[in-house]
Amino acid sequence: MSLIEIENLSKVYTIGDTSTHALRAVSLQIDDGEFVTVMGPSGSGKSTFLTIVGGLSAPMSGRVVIDEIDIYSLRRDGLSDLRREYIGFVFQSFNLVPYLNVLENVLLPLAPTGMQAKKQTAVAGDILTEVGLYEKAKHLPGELSGGEQQRVAIARALINDPLIILADEPTGNLDTATSESIMQLFKLLNERGKTILMVTHNPGYRSYSTRAIDFRDGTIVGDDMKYIPQMSADYREGREFQQNIWTHD
Amino acid sequence: MRVYHIGLKNLKRRRVRTALTILGLALAVAIEVALTGITKSLEYDFSRKLDEYGANILILPKSDDLSLDYGGLSVAGVTFGSEKLGMSDLAKIKAIKNSENIATVVPQLFHAADVNGRNVIVSGVDFNSEFRLKRWWRSSGSRPDEPDDILAGSAAAQALNLKPGDDLEIAKHHFRVAGILTETGSQDDKLIFISLPAAQKVFDKGEALSMIEVSALCYNCPIDSIVAQIGEKLPNAQVMALRQTIETKMDVMHRIRHFSIILSVAVVLFAALMIFVNMMSSITEREKEIGIFRAVGFKRKHVLAVLLFESLIVSLSAGIVGYLFGISGAYLARPLMGLHGIQGFGIDTILTAFALSIFVGVSAAIYPAYKAARLEPTVALRSL
Ligand SMILES: Nc1ncnc2c1ncn2[C@@H]1O[C@H](COP(=O)(O)OP(=O)(O)OP(=O)(O)O)[C@@H](O)[C@H]1O
Numbered sequence A: 001m002s003l004i005e006i007e008n009l010s011k012v013y014t015i016g017d018t019s020t021h022a023l024r025a026v027s028l029q030i031d032d033g034e035f036v037t038v039m040g041p042s043g044s045g046k047s048t049f050l051t052i053v054g055g056l057s058a059p060m061s062g063r064v065v066i067d068e069i070d071i072y073s074l075r076r077d078g079l080s081d082l083r084r085e086y087i088g089f090v091f092q093s094f095n096l097v098p099y100l101n102v103l104e105n106v107l108l109p110l111a112p113t114g115m116q117a118k119k120q121t122a123v124a125g126d127i128l129t130e131v132g133l134y135e136k137a138k139h140l141p142g143e144l145s146g147g148e149q150q151r152v153a154i155a156r157a158l159i160n161d162p163l164i165i166l167a168d169e170p171t172g173n174l175d176t177a178t179s180e181s182i183m184q185l186f187k188l189l190n191e192r193g194k195t196i197l198m199v200t201h202n203p204g205y206r207s208y209s210t211r212a213i214d215f216r217d218g219t220i221v222g223d224d225m226k227y228i229p230q231m232s233a234d235y236r237e238g239r240e241f242q243q244n245i246w247t248h249d
Numbered sequence B: 001m002r003v004y005h006i007g008l009k010n011l012k013r014r015r016v017r018t019a020l021t022i023l024g025l026a027l028a029v030a031i032e033v034a035l036t037g038i039t040k041s042l043e044y045d046f047s048r049k050l051d052e053y054g055a056n057i058l059i060l061p062k063s064d065d066l067s068l069d070y071g072g073l074s075v076a077g078v079t080f081g082s083e084k085l086g087m088s089d090l091a092k093i094k095a096i097k098n099s100e101n102i103a104t105v106v107p108q109l110f111h112a113a114d115v116n117g118r119n120v121i122v123s124g125v126d127f128n129s130e131f132r133l134k135r136w137w138r139s140s141g142s143r144p145d146e147p148d149d150i151l152a153g154s155a156a157a158q159a160l161n162l163k164p165g166d167d168l169e170i171a172k173h174h175f176r177v178a179g180i181l182t183e184t185g186s187q188d189d190k191l192i193f194i195s196l197p198a199a200q201k202v203f204d205k206g207e208a209l210s211m212i213e214v215s216a217l218c219y220n221c222p223i224d225s226i227v228a229q230i231g232e233k234l235p236n237a238q239v240m241a242l243r244q245t246i247e248t249k250m251d252v253m254h255r256i257r258h259f260s261i262i263l264s265v266a267v268v269l270f271a272a273l274m275i276f277v278n279m280m281s282s283i284t285e286r287e288k289e290i291g292i293f294r295a296v297g298f299k300r301k302h303v304l305a306v307l308l309f310e311s312l313i314v315s316l317s318a319g320i321v322g323y324l325f326g327i328s329g330a331y332l333a334r335p336l337m338g339l340h341g342i343q344g345f346g347i348d349t350i351l352t353a354f355a356l357s358i359f360v361g362v363s364a365a366i367y368p369a370y371k372a373a374r375l376e377p378t379v380a381l382r383s384l
């Protein structure tokens, strides 16, 4: 069984008398440790696909199974738990909360968990160091550059140590050099075992990924698999541990 | 970081908006507090004045001999054989448990007498307390202050053809007309008043009394228990509350109170509407942020918690500010209302202020917060 099993996803948006078929029976399997880039023309359904896979909006038909959990069969709060435990989102427009400082933005997913303040700060400190923003922990997002803001967003996506990172054009608002460093960061995360699904318009970024999907008119028209990475034994243990937390929750 | 930290941070960021919302709600609380204080004080003041205005308790000897009609009530014992009320009873009345509610105790002795060949009722009274109790009494001539002074009711004066300065003989004792009462429209018009000691002497009644009128200050006091307490002290007397007098007073009190309640409700509804509108527009502005919360794993209840915590903080602050404004306002308004003190700033007013402010603040926030929590995360995130 793959980490993410996507079966026959369909989504139609209806506004007034016009319906848009954003997704037409899309199926896909993504294994643990893959780095998948998703490309395609504007309006081809990439963002829709990502939000459905991430448990943010329900499909009209089809299933998304993550780690053997049929996510849309979960009760509502279960879906929130799943997002928090399994998925980290990174958006094109960073989506930081403007009145929370860097540290607080990174801690946001932990706020409802009841984790001790000390432990929260320790975990966030490590991650901020990793993305190179430890010094700016007390800054507000408005005081940071675009690249720095996106690093904060990535740090926030990592705080719960999720298995999967979903990124929708994370470099869309950044200049070339900054984009490269962000892509380096994603590559590093993938090498450490994160499964990444990333929408991008830059064909050059395929080289960072292990697999490239092409969308057109709500269907997958290309699937170019380069190689399936091997999971390290350490990582597998870590994953089993996380699974236990999930099933006992 | 906890969920409520987020609410606090947001309130801090939108300082001006937060301050204005607090101020708006505080104003409503202040008006409610001030109105309550002023109303209570007015009621207190008013009822004190009203209570002094005429008796509300009547004490008569127990008797079957109903021979005199006084103000619609039958007064026994004009020709009593066995006196059951006496001067010593006055002290007993003042010694009841609710004695601080007793404003005036007015003893009276009635006796029929032949004056200038006509049969009239002579009433022995304590002129000072009588004038205090019957503030509507006006007289021509002078106020009686000598032991042999007479105050004549208007009808009696007319029938006997009396004017101030006239000499008069009652039961073989000499009296002088000091003043004539202007018409009162009551039984008093037909009476001739002399001082109580003089009446007791000339009619040879010793310490006896025919009736005691009591004026109890009945602001928030149970008239029935005062009646019961007097009845206990005076087992041989018949103690009655003058319901009509009391109910008229209560009616005035209730009108004042109703007016203040209507005004408070209007102000509070207005404040609730203001908070509601404010919250609704703030939710629209915060859609994106709510989408972020949901995307990172907040449940609906966590979004609700953030928003309701914010309104709880606003409400609590408004409760404090409003209470302080309210007392200050009531004190400042004192001279305008002709009041000396302000009543009712006890713990119950504080609690009411907080309860009101939290109820209004939080209940006006519930629907907008609920609406926000129900937003689909993708819809919220799209509003970029
Ligand atoms: N909330 C919505 N309501 C109505 N139509 C929508 C909605 N979201 C997306 N669509 C439509 O669905 C189609 C797919 O949209 P989607 O955002 O998934 O495309 P995309 O591939 O991400 O495009 P882009 O590269 O421009 O981001 C588009 O035609 C879009 O107009």
Ligand SMILES: [Mg+2]
Pocket: A046, A047, A048, A168
């Ligand atoms: Mg898109």
